[in-house]
Amino acid sequence: MKNLLLVSGAALLLAMQPALAQDKTLTISVYGFAQDAFKELVYDPFEAKCGCKLVVETGNSVERLAKMEANKANPVIDMAVVSMADALSASRADLIDPIDTSKLSSYDELYDIAKDPNGDGMSVGYTFYATSIVYRSDKVKIDSWNDLLSDELAGHVAIPNITTNQGPPALYMLGLAMGEDTPDLKAPIAAMGEHKDDIVTFYNRSSELVQLMQQEEIWAAPIGRFAWAGFTKLDMPIEWATPKEGQTGGMNVMVLTKGSQNQELALEFMDYWLSADIQSKLGEALVDSPANMKAVVSDAAAANLTYGEETAKSLKLIPSDVALDQREAWLSEWNESVGQ
Amino acid sequence: MFQSRTEALALVLPAALFAAIVFLAPVVILLSEGFRIEGSWTLGAYTDFFSSGLNRAVFFRTLRLGALVTAVAAIVGYAAAFAIVNLSPTSKGRMIGLVVLPLMISPVARTYAWIVILGRTGIINQLLVGVGLSDEPIRFLFTETAVFIGLLQLFLPLMIISLVSALENMPNDAVPAARVLGANWFQVFWKVILPLTQEGLVIGGTLVFTGSMTAYITPAILGGSKVLMLETLLYQRVSVANDFVSASVIAFILIVMSFSANLLLKRLATARTKR
Numbered sequence: 238m239k240n241l242l243l244v245s246g247a248a249l250l251l252a253m254q255p256a257l258a259q260d261k262t263l264t265i266s267v268y269g270f271a272q273d274a275f276k277e278l279v280y281d282p283f284e285a286k287c288g289c290k291l292v293v294e295t296g297n298s299v300e301r302l303a304k305m306e307a308n309k310a311n312p313v314i315d316m317a318v319v320s321m322a323d324a325l326s327a328s329r330a331d332l333i334d335p336i337d338t339s340k341l342s343s344y345d346e347l348y349d350i351a352k353d354p355n356g357d358g359m360s361v362g363y364t365f366y367a368t369s370i371v372y373r374s375d376k377v378k379i380d381s382w383n384d385l386l387s388d389e390l391a392g393h394v395a396i397p398n399i400t401t402n403q404g405p406p407a408l409y410m411l412g413l414a415m416g417e418d419t420p421d422l423k424a425p426i427a428a429m430g431e432h433k434d435d436i437v438t439f440y441n442r443s444s445e446l447v448q449l450m451q452q453e454e455i456w457a458a459p460i461g462r463f464a465w466a467g468f469t470k471l472d473m474p475i476e477w478a479t480p481k482e483g484q485t486g487g488m489n490v491m492v493l494t495k496g497s498q499n500q501e502l503a504l505e506f507m508d509y510w511l512s513a514d515i516q517s518k519l520g521e522a523l524v525d526s527p528a529n530m531k532a533v534v535s536d537a538a539a540a541n542l543t544y545g546e547e548t549a550k551s552l553k554l555i556p557s558d559v560a561l562d563q564r565e566a567w568l569s570e571w572n573e574s575v576g577q
Numbered sequence: 578m579f580q581s582r583t584e585a586l587a588l589v590l591p592a593a594l595f596a597a598i599v600f601l602a603p604v605v606i607l608l609s610e611g612f613r614i615e616g617s618w619t620l621g622a623y624t625d626f627f628s629s630g631l632n633r634a635v636f637f638r639t640l641r642l643g644a645l646v647t648a649v650a651a652i653v654g655y656a657a658a659f660a661i662v663n664l665s666p667t668s669k670g671r672m673i674g675l676v677v678l679p680l681m682i683s684p685v686a687r688t689y690a691w692i693v694i695l696g697r698t699g700i701i702n703q704l705l706v707g708v709g710l711s712d713e714p715i716r717f718l719f720t721e722t723a724v725f726i727g728l729l730q731l732f733l734p735l736m737i738i739s740l741v742s743a744l745e746n747m748p749n750d751a752v753p754a755a756r757v758l759g760a761n762w763f764q765v766f767w768k769v770i771l772p773l774t775q776e777g778l779v780i781g782g783t784l785v786f787t788g789s790m791t792a793y794i795t796p797a798i799l800g801g802s803k804v805l806m807l808e809t810l811l812y813q814r815v816s817v818a819n820d821f822v823s824a825s826v827i828a829f830i831l832i833v834m835s836f837s838a839n840l841l842l843k844r845l846a847t848a849r850t851k852r
Contacts, residue, residue: 299816392716398802400817438719438801445798448689452696454718568818572631575802 266317269295316503322560351528360490364525370478372457379478382414391435395458406485407459430574611825658740736781743777775846
């Protein structure tokens with residue numbers, strides 16, 4: 238009996254050993270997307286540079302924010318990357334601290350729209366993306382967001398779910414095309430309900446779409462530019478639409494957890510990620526479009542990214558406070574019209 | 578087997594503690610959220626939940642699909658299990674191996690395979706158009722049909738295994754005896770096989786029904802948000818709206834439905850035996 242307890246105790250101590258051995262650890266919370274590339278281009282080189290250990294937690298931003306909220310009194314995460322609206326949500330919930338941009342040497346190199354996207358000093362943009370419509374040019378022609386609901390596309394179109402980052406911006410543009418410029422998105426959501434049977438699916442992950450396009454299940458879908466590269470590999474005539482109402486999009490930002498014990502190290506990591514060198518590498522690997530104006534990528538990569546300040550400025554973004562304040566109403570409206 | 582009761586308790590303690598701390602306690606905490614609003618105990622969250630038309634539609638769809646998958650799995654499962662138990666021992670082993678094989682493959686991979694099979698250019702549509710049953714490809718994906726097919730394929734092995742095990746325990750001469758006494762095949766099944774294998778049916782039925790109601794990946798991939806089920810609605814409430822109260826309500830409903838299914842199947846089996 239004593240031996241049994243001793244063996245259990247020893248096993249427990251051995252299991253705890255790695256945790257005790259690390260004294261300088263930075264815990265970051267990021268999207269699950271392209272983690273292999275991030276490890277190679279950002280995490281590993283940063284660990285080598287700072288002599289510290291990076292612990293990476295992945296998931297969608299709401300899940301990760303819920304964990305930050307649960308651990309508010311004793312923060313586990315030191316820094317996180319989330320959408321602009323989620324950064325505002327974290328700020329309102331008192332989960333994040335202001336970012337001391339004087340400690341970010343790359344700050345002045347950022348595009349203006351990335352410097353303080355929510356205007357509250359609580360976040361810094363590290364990448365942005367355009368959202369438009371990817372389509373089969375041999376089957377249809379897309380000149381307007383309204384074309385998503387055309388007869389030619391009936392039964393061959395996928396729309397982002399309202400719960401995704403692409404959903405509300407795409408619906409906002411559809412609303413503009415319908416002549417409705419209101420943040421409640423009532424008109425485009427009602428249109429979705431009416432055309433529900435013509436829409437193949439309301440997708441949750443843009444990665445699902447490449448297969449659906451390949452199987453000729455769909456001919457068109459609104460997507461974020463970050464997902465475009467997957468479509469270019471298909472042996473099909475596929476184009477990126479430039480609708481007359483313009484393109485929409487989004488920006489992802491970095492935030493600093495309130496009360497984190499490693500804020501200095503977190504700022505060092507942010508600065509590293511925002512540097513022209515790392516931003517160029519991430520852009521070249523088609524992982525994230527650079528927010529650092531000094532980042533340089535090849536013409537081939539630039540063609541696949543949302544590249545350059547002019548492009549960034551032209552995007553019609555939904556303000557974070559609108560997105561946040563309307564989120565619950567959009568979801569309930571959507572569920573009533575589309576979910577049943 | 579053990580020298581003392583203490584030794585047996587010491588061996589079971591780590592597993593029991595593990596289950597209590599990382600499973601039971603979080604489940605109790607989570608479920609209690611659905612009964613507490615602003616510190617007081619109430620059923621308000623449940624009445625709110627069922628007052629929404631969408632939630633009611635999702636609840637009945639989940640119940641309907643779960644019951645349909647269980648019923649079809651039982652019919653197909655009896656036929657398959659009956660064929661398997663009558664094979665030679667070597668062939669029986671091979672067949673059971675084939676039945677179990679899909680369980681060793683990730684549900685994600687299995688469900689993605691259905692996207693290819695059920696797609697417009699998939700084998701089913703090629704066949705339908707090829708033999709002239711349809712002029713153009715039919716849309717199966719993102720419909721209740723797709724979710725039904727995916728769930729049936731996912732859980733049918735559990736029903737077959739339960740029924741094979743039950744049929745193997747049935748006395749060998751029961752069916753020949755009934756036949757000699759003049760029973761037709763329907764009577765043999767209804768009055769002999771069913772009562773003697775009801776335990777297997779209850780176990781298989783509970784596993785299939787519970788699995789169908791709580792599976793997330795298959796309805797999420799094959800149904801999407803056009804075919805919302807309770808589990809996909811639960812995910813939506815947590816991951817989008819950060820609404821743990823509704824999620825707790827849905828989780829509790831799913832648990833109650835699972836236990837009710839088990840009780841109902843047992844009750845039906847007992848009622849049959851008594852008649």
